[in-house]
Amino acid sequence: MSGKEVVKNLDKEKYEIVEIDVPNELDKLDKVDVAFLALHGRGGEDGQIQGYLETRGIKYTGCGILASAIGMDKMVFRRLMDDEGLEMANLTTKAPCVVKPVDGGSSVGVSIVKEQKDYDKAVALAKMYDEEVLVEEYLDGVEVSCGVLGNDQAIALPVIEIVPKGEFFDYEAKYTDGMSQEICPARISAEMTEDVQRLSVEVFKVIGGRGYARVDFIIHENKPYLLEINTLPGMTPNSLLPKEALAMGVSYSKLLDKLIELALE
Numbered sequence: 001m002s003g004k005e006v007v008k009n010l011d012k013e014k015y016e017i018v019e020i021d022v023p024n025e026l027d028k029l030d031k032v033d034v035a036f037l038a039l040h041g042r043g044g045e046d047g048q049i050q051g052y053l054e055t056r057g058i059k060y061t062g063c064g065i066l067a068s069a070i071g072m073d074k075m076v077f078r079r080l081m082d083d084e085g086l087e088m089a090n091l092t093t094k095a096p097c098v099v100k101p102v103d104g105g106s107s108v109g110v111s112i113v114k115e116q117k118d119y120d121k122a123v124a125l126a127k128m129y130d131e132e133v134l135v136e137e138y139l140d141g142v143e144v145s146c147g148v149l150g151n152d153q154a155i156a157l158p159v160i161e162i163v164p165k166g167e168f169f170d171y172e173a174k175y176t177d178g179m180s181q182e183i184c185p186a187r188i189s190a191e192m193t194e195d196v197q198r199l200s201v202e203v204f205k206v207i208g209g210r211g212y213a214r215v216d217f218i219i220h221e222n223k224p225y226l227l228e229i230n231t232l233p234g235m236t237p238n239s240l241l242p243k244e245a246l247a248m249g250v251s252y253s254k255l256l257d258k259l260i261e262l263a264l265e
Contacts, residue, residue, distance in 0.1 A: 002235040003038035009252045010036075015260075022049065029053075034263050035060040036256070037232055042103060045232040046072035061263040062211040063231040070207045071231035074102045074134050077207070081226060084206050086199065088226045089136040089218075096138035099123055101130035112138060141220035144186045146200040147233065147241045151210045151262055156197035157244040161186035182240060184247040188219065196224050203229055211262045214241050 003019070010017055020028045022039060029035065035058055039049060047069035053060045063071065070076055081088055089098070099122040100110040109129035111122035126133040143164075147157035163181040186193065200215040207229065214233035217224045233241040245255045 001237075002040065002239070005235055005237060005252075006036055006038050006256060010256055011253060014257070026052075029056060029058055032058060034058070034260055036260065036263075037061050038235055040232060040234065041108070042072070045230075046103070059263050061259045063207075063209050063213060067207045067209045068231045071209075071213070071229045072103055074100065074228060075132065077228065078134075080206060081203070084202070086203065086206075086226050087223065089139050091135065092137045093119070093135055095119060098136050098138050099126050100134050100136075101126045102132035102134050103130045114138075139218050139220040139225055141218045141225075142186070142188065143216070143218050143227075144188065144196055144224075145214055145216045145240050145244075146196050147212065147214045147244045148200050148204040148209065149212050149245075149258065149262075151265055154201050154204050154209070156200050157241070158184055158247040159186040159188065159193050159196050160184040160240050160244050160247075161188070162240070180238075182243055184243050192219065192222070192224065199224060199226065207231075212241065212259055 007017055007019060018028055018031050020026065022044070035053055037044065037049065037060055039045060043049060045068060047065040050060065050063070050065045050068050054065060062068070070080060078088060095113045095116045095118070097113050097119070098110065099113055099119070101108070109126045111125055113119050113122045123133055143162045144159050145162060146159045148154050149157060161183040163183065165180060188196075196217055199217070203215050203226065204213050209231065212233065214230045216227040216230070218227055233239065235242060242252050242255060246252070250258070
């Protein structure tokens with residue numbers, strides 16, 4: 001979905017577009033100057049394809065190998081954020097809690113456990129997607145996300161608020177029309193907006209990000225708690241980052257131009 005949307009919106013007069021189905025058509029890479037990565041989850045967002053492209057000497061959009069690997073491994077990410085003193089939900093084994101695979105994306109295998117009797121079932125579901133499972137205290141609050149754009153001079157985009165129709169912003173809510181409402185700019189104070197934007201850029205810099213990323217938070221009792229970083233944010237019609245860019249007057253097509261410029265830089 002991301003790939004199709006990118007192809008549809010790239011300026012055909014500016015670019016010669018080669019569509020590559022990974023991993024079946026990697027031989028087509030010989031023809032490209034820059035690879036626009038429209039991949040999510042394991043293999044695409046965790047440094048693997050980035051490493052392959054580096055060995056081929058091909059420039060690509062988004063974060064490098066290490067930043068991608070850190071962003072995908074939620075436990076390593078947590079330890080790094082803890083070292084930087086950034087506030088996250090506490091680890092726990094007691095309900096209410098959120099159970100998620102350590103290595104995964106798009107909320108696949110994630111459960112909110114309200115009662116302890118459902119805990120083992122949630123852990124078993126998460127283990128279907130990864131051997132390691134992360135269990136964090138459930139924090140009730142406003143969910144927001146903030147895109148970051150740039151290399152050395154990274155800037156924060158407007159903050160977007162996510163209001164899912166279901167219990168949380170799960171796979172269905174992320175990729176199905178009408179299953180969530182996204183409000184940009186978020187309905188939070190100017191001071192909170194600045195805090196979230198500052199923290200987003202800080203997280204991006206700590207992992208050594210480049211190009212772009214999206215940082216997710218829950219605002220609980222008037223305090224932003226960091227959830228995670230997405231080093232290859234979705235670029236589908238329902239995705240958050242393009243909506244944030246549009247809120248500051250940057251069209252989808254211009255956003256793609258910028259991401260390619262940053263990759264070439």
